[in-house]
Amino acid sequence: MSKETMHKLVSTAAPLPIENIDTDQIIPARFLKATTREGFGDNLFRDWRYTTDNTPKADFVLNNPIYAGAKILVAGKNFGMGSSREHAAWAIHDYGFKVVISSFFADIFRNNALNNFVLPAQVSDEFLAEIFKAIEADSQTQITVDLVNQEIVLENGLKESFAINAYKKQCLMNGYDDIDYLLSLSSEVKKFDLAHTNF
Amino acid sequence: MNQPTTLFDKIWDAHVVKAMNDGPDAVFIDRHFIHEVTSPQAFDGLRKRGIGVFNIARTTATADHNVPTKDQHLPIKEALSRHQVETLRKNCTDFGIELYDLGHPFQGIVHIIGPELGLTLPGMTIVCGDSHTSTHGALGNVAFGIGTSEVEQVLATQCILQYKPKRMRININGQLGKGVTSKDIILYVIAQISASGATGYFVEYAGDTIRGLSMEARMTICNMSIEMGARGGLIAPDETTFEYIRGRRFAPQGEAFDQAVERWRELKTDDGAEFDMELNYRAEDIGPMITYGTNPGMGIAVDSHVPNLSEIPQSELASYTKSLAYMGLEPGMELIGKPVDYVFIGSCTNARIEDLRTVAEFVKGKTKAEGVEVWIVPGSVQVSNQAKAEGLDRVFIDAGFELREPGCSACLGMNEDKVPAGKYCISTSNRNFEGRQGQGARTFLASPIMAAAAAVTGKVTDVRELV
Numbered sequence: 294m295s296k297e298t299m300h301k302l303v304s305t306a307a308p309l310p311i312e313n314i315d316t317d318q319i320i321p322a323r324f325l326k327a328t329t330r331e332g333f334g335d336n337l338f339r340d341w342r343y344t345t346d347n348t349p350k351a352d353f354v355l356n357n358p359i360y361a362g363a364k365i366l367v368a369g370k371n372f373g374m375g376s377s378r379e380h381a382a383w384a385i386h387d388y389g390f391k392v393v394i395s396s397f398f399a400d401i402f403r404n405n406a407l408n409n410f411v412l413p414a415q416v417s418d419e420f421l422a423e424i425f426k427a428i429e430a431d432s433q434t435q436i437t438v439d440l441v442n443q444e445i446v447l448e449n450g451l452k453e454s455f456a457i458n459a460y461k462k463q464c465l466m467n468g469y470d471d472i473d474y475l476l477s478l479s480s481e482v483k484k485f486d487l488a489h490t491n492f
Numbered sequence: 493m494n495q496p497t498t499l500f501d502k503i504w505d506a507h508v509v510k511a512m513n514d515g516p517d518a519v520f521i522d523r524h525f526i527h528e529v530t531s532p533q534a535f536d537g538l539r540k541r542g543i544g545v546f547n548i549a550r551t552t553a554t555a556d557h558n559v560p561t562k563d564q565h566l567p568i569k570e571a572l573s574r575h576q577v578e579t580l581r582k583n584c585t586d587f588g589i590e591l592y593d594l595g596h597p598f599q600g601i602v603h604i605i606g607p608e609l610g611l612t613l614p615g616m617t618i619v620c621g622d623s624h625t626s627t628h629g630a631l632g633n634v635a636f637g638i639g640t641s642e643v644e645q646v647l648a649t650q651c652i653l654q655y656k657p658k659r660m661r662i663n664i665n666g667q668l669g670k671g672v673t674s675k676d677i678i679l680y681v682i683a684q685i686s687a688s689g690a691t692g693y694f695v696e697y698a699g700d701t702i703r704g705l706s707m708e709a710r711m712t713i714c715n716m717s718i719e720m721g722a723r724g725g726l727i728a729p730d731e732t733t734f735e736y737i738r739g740r741r742f743a744p745q746g747e748a749f750d751q752a753v754e755r756w757r758e759l760k761t762d763d764g765a766e767f768d769m770e771l772n773y774r775a776e777d778i779g780p781m782i783t784y785g786t787n788p789g790m791g792i793a794v795d796s797h798v799p800n801l802s803e804i805p806q807s808e809l810a811s812y813t814k815s816l817a818y819m820g821l822e823p824g825m826e827l828i829g830k831p832v833d834y835v836f837i838g839s840c841t842n843a844r845i846e847d848l849r850t851v852a853e854f855v856k857g858k859t860k861a862e863g864v865e866v867w868i869v870p871g872s873v874q875v876s877n878q879a880k881a882e883g884l885d886r887v888f889i890d891a892g893f894e895l896r897e898p899g900c901s902a903c904l905g906m907n908e909d910k911v912p913a914g915k916y917c918i919s920t921s922n923r924n925f926e927g928r929q930g931q932g933a934r935t936f937l938a939s940p941i942m943a944a945a946a947a948v949t950g951k952v953t954d955v956r957e958l959v
């Protein structure tokens with residue numbers, strides 16, 4: 294994978310004010326047959342985006358040209374529940390989103406997103422409502438996601454900080470990945486390997 | 493004396509290779525299961541880095557998600573599915589990993605074959621690129637689902653970098669009523685705490701009701717831990733666990749087994765150990781459950797009704813209305829009597845031999861209702877063979893059910909087995925998401941015996957009226 298990094302992003306956002314969006318909606322199972330990581334963006338939210346005969350559904354947010362180019366997806370509470378399929382994070386990344394903002398994320402999705410340089414930024418329910426309001430008032434409103442200072446700032450000056458673990462923050466800022474670190478532990482791991490054989 | 497500790501902490505802590513200050517733990521993984529869907533990109537990653545698998549003896553592969561459940565001896569018809577299974581074959585050959593391929597006597601759904609083969613044992617850390625890895629926790633281990641980048645991590649290093657979840661204990665005590673099973677327990681708990689109620693937690697299930705359950709029934713409960721957001725679920729091992737493991741193919745044998753049991757007896761939560769959250773439920777309060785919506789938290793007792801709009805919090809109204817529209821249901825309606833088109837008895841939740849026995853016992857001498865399609869999909873080749881050896885296949889065929897070959901089948905709408913758009917399916921699987929069983933398919937989750945009851949009546953039925 295190319296080494297991506299993230300510091301500060303200023304972008305418009307696509308709003309998806311639905312709660313409990315599960316990974317089967319983000320990428321339906323029938324698209325999991327690929328053996329590479331590329332090309333999943335076309336099928337992001339496939340069944341919400343297209344009818345069964347592949348006509349785009351005009352009322353779905355990603356088909357609305359006013360949100361074209363948005364690098365931030367803003368979604369309702371409990372985003373990414375369900376399956377462990379990393380294809381969901383690949384689809385979001387491949388489509389062009391760098392940040393997902395929600396008031397709650399499912400665990401496995403959060404890890405998968407971070408492993409693919411998509412920042413899951415968790416904010417309060419109240420601030421999430423403010424973001425939806427700001428986008429509704431002006432679809433072109435610019436949202437600033439500042440990873441360094443762990444802060445989301447709206448054009449009207451409202452802001453809220455978000456939490457991220459220091460290690461994961463460093464990974465995103467520097468383009469590190471976990472395998473490099475784990476490989477450096479391999480002599481200790483070998484000891485564990487020998488010790489954990491007899492159950 | 494040591495601080496009283498939870499079973500989860502004991503197992504986790506014993507596997508931490510290195511803890512990072514204010515960061516994740518590097519956790520050693522004893523057993524890694526892989527399958528065709530979430531592994532190809534991980535193997536690609538290894539090739540790009542020019543490294544091999546850390547310890548092939550700790551990795552086991554099978555083909556389950558993307559396989560047909562008919563004519564498995566023939567080449568897979570659908571080109572992309574065939575390619576994915578062939579890619580798994582090639583990767584396992586290239587990297588030296590044991591593969592239980594189609595046609596192998598050990599093939600089956602990954603979470604069914606692990607325990608069945610004695611690969612899943614108490615005290616282990618277990619991962620798989622599949623969220624229902626939580627199933628294995630029923631044998632008293634720490635098992636959880638991971639993404640493909642993490643599959644690559646584990647293949648490369650036998651470790652995973654992971655934050656330690658918080659601890660939750662769910663106690664179930666009391667006597668289960670007639671027609672009420674472990675599937676109803678877990679659907680009830682999820683309905684109580686919602687589909688995100690346990691996010692961030694690892695759950696231990698305890699209480700005398702849980703103790704009284706068979707190993708298979710415990711697996712059903714741990715399986716659906718992820719459906720309330722939990723990272724995993726586990727149950728302290730006891731005599732039921734040890735008897736289940738005794739004699740299994742890859743389990744310790746003879747004296748080694750006895751010694752292992754001595755160690756496994758230590759695997760329990762100390763008295764006074766603290767949980768971040770503790771919940772208590774009474775078995776008597778649980779009836780046969782069914783879901784009406786599009787997440788597993790949307791479940792009700794079958795003799796109850798779909799919630800009225802006034803019972804739904806304001807913030808959830810939009811999702812609720814969307815969900816009911818998808819399902820073609822009305823607020824406040826009863827589900828009993830609602831006609832079903834398909835019955836799916838299968839998946840890693842409920843396709844073990846005990847599930848098939850329960851269904852067979854119930855349908856013996858009965859036949860399926862007209863117009864209903866009933867699929868029984870055993871969880872593994874071993875389950876399938878056992879069912880045939882016990883004559884269950886005859887019961888199913890006489891009842892007009894279709895007995896298929898092992899795989900995930902209609903659980904996930906990926907392989908050939910799909911429920912058509914708009915049709916209702918009562919399913920023993922674990923997810924009722926929009927399109928989960930096929931585009932536009934409408935899923936009612938329930939226990940095997942509730943599904944069997946619907947198969948013979950053709951509609952949603954309170955199984956208590958038939959047993």
Ligand code: SF4
Pocket residue numbers: 556557601602603622624839840841899900903904921922
């Ligand atoms: S049976 Fe369903 S839930 Fe279980 S592993 Fe297969 S697809 Fe996943």
